[in-house]
Amino acid sequence: DSGVTQTPKHLITATGQRVTLRCSPRSGDLSVYWYQQSLDQGLQFLIHYYNGEERAKGNILERFSAQQFPDLHSELNLSSLELGDSALYFCASTAGLTGQHTGELFFGEGSRLTVL
Amino acid sequence: GENVEQHPSTLSVQEGDSAVIKCTYSDSASNYFPWYKQELGKRPQLIIDIRSNVGEKKDQRIAVTLNKTAKHFSLHITETQPEDSAVYFCAASIRGSQGNLIFGKGTKLSVKP
Numbered sequence: 001d002s003g004v005t006q007t008p009k010h011l012i013t014a015t016g017q018r019v020t021l022r023c024s025p026r027s028g029d030l031s032v033y034w035y036q037q038s039l040d041q042g043l044q045f046l047i048h049y050y051n052g053e054e055r056a057k058g059n060i061l062e063r064f065s066a067q068q069f070p071d072l073h074s075e076l077n078l079s080s081l082e083l084g085d086s087a088l089y090f091c092a093s094t095a096g097l098t099g100q101h102t103g104e105l106f107f108g109e110g111s112r113l114t115v116l
Numbered sequence: 117g118e119n120v121e122q123h124p125s126t127l128s129v130q131e132g133d134s135a136v137i138k139c140t141y142s143d144s145a146s147n148y149f150p151w152y153k154q155e156l157g158k159r160p161q162l163i164i165d166i167r168s169n170v171g172e173k174k175d176q177r178i179a180v181t182l183n184k185t186a187k188h189f190s191l192h193i194t195e196t197q198p199e200d201s202a203v204y205f206c207a208a209s210i211r212g213s214q215g216n217l218i219f220g221k222g223t224k225l226s227v228k229p
Contacts, residue, residue, distance in 0.1 A: 002159065033216075042122075042221035043160065043205060056216050090159065103148055103167075105217065107159040 003027065006091050006108035014116055018079040021111045025072055025093030031055075032074040033105060034066055037088040049074055081115045088112050118143040118210045122220025130228055135193045137223045139206035142187065148209035149182060149189050150217070155202045163204075164191070196227045 003026035013019055025032050034046040045058035049068035060066075063081075068074040078085060089112075092105040119142045129135050141149075150165035166173045166180045166189065173180050177196075182189040189208075193200055203224050207217040 002161075035219075043207075043219040045210075045216065045218060048216055056210075058216075058218075103150065103165055104162045105150075105152075105160075107161070109159050 002106040002108065004091060004093050004106050004108035006089075006111050008111055009109065010112045010114075012114045012116065013081060015081055015083060017081050017115075018077065019081065019113065021076040021078070021089050021091075021113075023074045023076070023091030023093075023108060025074070025091075026106055029093035029106070030072065031094050032068055032072070033092045033094075034060075034074070034076050035090040035092065035107075037090060037110070038086075043090070046076070078113070081113075083115050086113055086115045118146075118208075118218050120206060120208050120218050120220040122206050122223060124223060125221065126224045126226070128226045128228065129196050131196060131198060133196055135196055135200070135225055135227075137191045137204055137206065137225075138188065139190070139208075139220050140186075140188050141208040141218075143208065143210055143218075144187070146187075146208040146210065148217075149180070150207050151178075151180060151191050152205045152207065152219075153202045154205065154222075160205060193225075196225075198227050198229050201225055201227045 005024040030051045032049045036044045046060040047066045048056040066076045088110045090110045092107045122139045147168040152160035153163045154160040179192045203222045205222045206220040
């Protein structure tokens with residue numbers, strides 16, 4: 001158990017819909033990262049939040065947005081869903097209260113999104 | 117933009133043989149290079165990492181080498197076992213930050229008993 005909790009584990013929805021994925025980082029971790037894993041694309045970095053602030057953006061579509069709340073949990077919002085958005089979405093956390101980046105990312109179990 | 121190339125995409129070895137996976141990266145500011153193992157249906161987990169001030173690091177049967185000049189790093193697994201079968205991802209830090217990683221596309225390693 002990595003200590004990172006993601007919900008829901010599975011989600012099936014239709015094209016055009018909007019979903020929210022939730023992530024609770026390890027206790028004390030200030031950084032939350034979101035990654036998308038599709039069959040042939042490996043792990044694609046989407047966005048990074050540190051202590052409530054957006055720190056870096058990767059290949060995140062404009063239809064996607066994220067935020068990190070004061071209690072450090074994060075949500076990834078996916079809207080106007082398309083078939084190609086079907087993927088496994090991972091949240092990962094790192095960095096303790098001192099803000100030191102240990103390097104290791106602790107991944108949650110992922111949220112599998114299926115868009116029909 | 118930043119990129120990490122990983123080869124091969126699939127690798128099949130006999131139990132007891134060695135396995136080597138190679139990666140190249142494009143961002144000269146990268147200073148942290150982890151390797152993650154992802155078993156089927158599971159989350160990626162860190163197995164070994166190396167920082168740019170080190171050329172080689174070993175942990176029991178796994179080792180990683182780094183050539184910063186060539187922007188190349190490799191994972192070596194010796195005496196492979198069936199439980200080593202998984203997808204392995206290399207990664208490189210981007211914009212000098214250890215936490216922001218760009219991943220290779222993965223290598224599916226199969227170890228045949």
